[in-house]
Amino acid sequence: MSGFLFVVPPLVGHINPTVGVAAELAARGHRVAWAGLPELVEPLVGEPATLFPCDSPALDDPALLPSSLRGPAAMKGLWERFLEPLALEMAPGVCAAMREFQPDVVIADQQAVAGALVAERLGVPWATSATTPAGLAPMLPKVEAWLTGVIHGLRQRIGDPDSTADPRRSDRLVLTFSIEALAGPAGSFGDQVRFVGPSIAPRPSVCDFPWEWLDPGRATVLITIGTAHAEAGVRFLAECADAARARSGRLQAVVVDRSGTLRDSGDDLLVRPFVPQLALLERCAAVVCHAGHNTVCEALWHGLPLVVAPIRHDQPTIAAQVVEAGAGLRVRFGRATADRLGTALDSVLREPDYRAAAERVGRSFRAAGGAAATAAHLEDLAAHPATGRLR
Template sequence: MARFLFVVPPLVGHVNPAAGVAAELTARGHEVAWAGHEELLWQLAGPGALVFACGLPPGAPARPPGLKGPAALRFLWQDFLVPLADAMAPGVAAAIDAFAPHVVVADQQALAGGLLAEARGLPWVTSATTSAELADPLAGMPKVADWVGSLLDGLRSRIAGGRGTADPRFSPHGVLAFTTRELLGPAALPPRVHLVGPSLGSRPSTSDFAWDWLDPLRPTVLVSLGTANTEAGAGFLAAAAKAFARVEARAVLVDPGGVLGPVPPNVLVCPRVPQLPLLARVDAVLCHAGHNTVCEALWHGLPLVVAPIRDDQPVVAAQVVAAGAGVRLRFGRADADRIAAAVEEVLTEPSYRRAAETVAASFRAAGGSGAAAGHLEQLALESLARLRPGTS
């Protein structure tokens, strides 16, 4: 039996894949602990999860609307990733001391995990919940890459005593990437990247749902912009609701911020939904091209309409289109007419579903949480073998 410490940021889309892997490790008899945001982890990993609380940056600035390009990258690193690592570092260090893990699993956006694991001489694996970083987006921007490197050097000096040299986003011990070539495409990858496919473990139920509203004789589309786009998505959600007044389909529209007014009778508005069970009952997905939502839809062989908003979403949207599994809209220009036309296209043109089913088959063949757990077990065995008898 081995001990695994998962270090995750306070982001649903980053916790859920890790939770599937953690559940698989627990089922195999290993011990699992978490370092991160207590409330979110108990919600997503279960109330019995062993959680070491980590701090959040004080007075974190709100992301300015419409931020794109270099300005968005600057905000991500300077105002989110680095302050988050500084805030999480004491909790991660305390977790390592108290739990004594054999392996640390550190999310790409929880930089403190990789930095502190390396500084302590612990084997660690990167959890890459989106494929956007894998293709080295800074390869053509050397000055930006140098700037990111200087931020990491400063962070390493502050929280890890300057020890270590590895990029915390790409562990030399391995990277778990929750995708496959059929979606990722032919991009060159860093060494030791394991394409394990989506990790879709069971999740605690967080909402009731009116299952009787679904009509098996009419196609249904799930419309969701994720959990972090309420302000940016108000106009898009309103246009999507209007679009379904002219589409021969039903829509389940996720509106966590309660921004919508009256909607057509074939639209069901919910503040949240049980996404995985619902995906098994719908025919297509309209979303922001968040990596988790895209992969969960494709796991079910569902065609997509994607309207990326920011960050990695344009990259993921391009992968969907290149795979033939969906249609892309420009988020800022997606009015009711364009949304209606795109939804009708993916519902009526069978090639999109066939392509989605091809990606789904690759996901299942990759192994998901079971394959990820296997890689982690192997690393733990190597770690235990280096210990003297009786010290594990």
């Protein structure tokens, strides 16, 4: 029996893939624990769970991830305002977790680099959890050089000052929750990269949902922009709602709106701050989203075509993968209107090729192995450690 510690950032889409992997490892008789923000991790992983608390920057700070930033500026802002402070705040909790739990392997999310940095300092083998393959792509040289300096500074404070490893990318094992058919040949990313497909597993329900509202005689469309873009998405969600209302005779929409600005409208539009997404997708015909990797993978797993409107970071890359696979259409987030959204939605619902492509990707996801394949790779790493126990 081995011990596996998942170090996760306070981001739902980065925690969800670990849930199925942890369940698989536990079913195989291993010890499993998490290090992260308790109020976000606990509802997602369920009970019983071993969780070691870590601090985080204030997630409700509007200056944390300003929606006006795009491209390299957005990446620089992400690290300066969120990921670098997050690493420093998480490090004490991660260190305490490792000393108490004594893991054989640490699984550090790409955006929770404290996990990798503390692991290398304490001599614990670690793997990278890459929830999106976009995180493996090379950056512009100037951005990469700047980020190398940021990571060097973090290593001096919370890692092994003599190491040169990249905490975003383990040199032993990188677990990528996608497939080569979407992201490209695994070999182009490095010999340690394993494409395992999405880890889709039942999750604890965190909210009530009026299932009786769904009309089996009409197509149900899920509209969501994830958990990190509530304020930026107010206008976009309003346009989506108008597009849905204009088609109320043949479809109904469930809109995830965490800003609280939209209102229900009879039997054609249901607005909720949270939904049981996996269970709901089983009853949907299509998804409109921001091209967040977690939502895209869960939609394609269920064979659902998409309308994607990427906002920033890795989302344009994920949106391009959806379009190239033939599983959906892309609209511009900042210029999306009810007419444009409605036209795209009509296409993915009416033209069978989109659904067929989504189902084809879904079959490839299942063939990749998901949680079971991931657990097997982690067991192999635990059985062949490159370093000793904690020092």
